[in-house]
Amino acid sequence: MSGFLRIGFVPEHFSTPLHFAQKHYALPDSLVPFPSGTGHMVQALRAGEIDVGVGLTEGWVAALGKAQASKNPSPSDAGFKVVGTYVETPLCWAISTGVKRELSSVKELYGRRIGVSRIGSGSYVMGFVLADQQGWLDPSSSPQPFEVVPLNTFERLREGVNNSTADFFMWEHFTSKRYYDNESIKRIGEIYTPWSSWKIVARTPLLSSPELQNFLESVNKGIRYFEANQEEAVKYISTELDYSEKDARDWLKTVRFAQNVTGVDKGVIEKTVEVLSKAGVLGSGVEVESMIGVERSEAVKWI
Template sequence: MSTEKLKIGYVPEHFSTPLYFAEKHFGLDAELLPFPSGTGHMITSLRTGEIDVGVGLTEGWVAGLGKDGVEEDGGYRIVGTYVETPLCWAISTGAKRKINSIQDLKNSKIGVSRIGSGSYVMGFVLADQQGWLSPSSSEPPFEVIPLQTFDKLRSAVNASSADFFMWEHFTSKKYYDNGEIKKIGEIYTPWSSWKIVARTGIGEGDQRLEEMFEKIDRGVRYFEGNKEESVRYISGKLDYTAGDAREWLKTVRFAKSTKGVDVKVIEKTVDVLRKAGVLGEGGMKAEDMIGSLRK
């Protein structure tokens, strides 16, 4: 077994707080690497071996493994559950754009971080919910504009190089409050929102993974028992107001035991993504995406 530290990719937003506590208070012995551009970027880094573990969005992980013709073994497996609650994706446009509702978005330009990312996948879930996907047409409901980062997405909708984008509600809220962008709607994931994956070179019995799950579980318990310390960290280090941090705390529920995945959650995600046209019928089955089942 390797004695090298695990390299763990994560998104440096409020959801990362238990990881911070796991490292600060409980000695999580890993290198935490921020990926502000999100899950799609982590998939690339897992496949090249730059990181060993990723903590990211369920729909991004599933989309990455479920596409037709995924090369070799896909590069990673879903091994853990991080957040049990759905994610609220806010739908945003430029502050001065004449776009005022979801109905204005059909056949427009969607800004996404990367192809296959959560921001990309949820655009098609939205289109499916709105009835904009036609089985008889190969035309996509939007022109997709990959822009990598949240900052570039905000700039693009104000410059009209994209018409709208989707990002987590509380991360977006500061920019509604300061007038930089405008909210025109929201959509919730039909599944629990965050999962943990490991590259396929790391087996389920790897002691480093076992220790990681144990430390993250302790970080989650600390997070739940020390809400004001969580608020101070989120508002002091992660670019949120204390009020928004407290409101977010009312909405989120982390997994009490992070090791393992419920196959039914992955099956539902695959089903919705196929219905939305993100995945075809020939990709990896849900059970094959999972490296560790919940017991």
């Protein structure tokens, strides 16, 4: 195996340390953007199109749990595992509708159409977490709390709620905020993940490879640079990405990246499985151990 890895990532503000790792530390790996998010990266991992993914905790765990249920390719291997923790803080999902739509509160969303990027993506999974929090999930009843409408991209989600293809959608707060400010969409609520928000996964054959360990250390360097050079981060986010300078500065006050990205806390995965099972995204009998490729401990344990 060569030292070259293909790294899937979402080209948003959270990717800034990856950009710095590539720019300032000559990260040799290829960064492959996935604007439609974690669900698309799951497909790419399974197709062998990327080797590593940096995405949302709930998207990875939902995909791993569903693979276990289908026993494909095997009960204990979905083709990839969680190997790292990228962001320690939870994610704020803004809940949006069309700017001229009459919807004005979360309580009006029951039975409506939710726009999602893909089935199994974070925007899909968090819809069911919202439904659980609102008491809309009835295990004894078959109807779903809303109709799911896959629309692939953030742009199409915004279009969808304005042309009534969907009634609402959920996306990260600061990525959505520019479109509230220019009155393209309307905010009607928010929900926070009950877990740390971003994890790193890798294809199973790479788990013990030096290439993966080198990549994780490069991310650590990128994070350290990010923390020491906040003004450069603000300039990059506000000129190269779709954010205002004020929103970039506000976001910096809310986010905390991992000091060492290698490994994942088993308790975080257990909590995620617990909430997703309660929300009806996952069934019973999910094996947390088989989802983890590298577990955090006093000395990192490579499984």
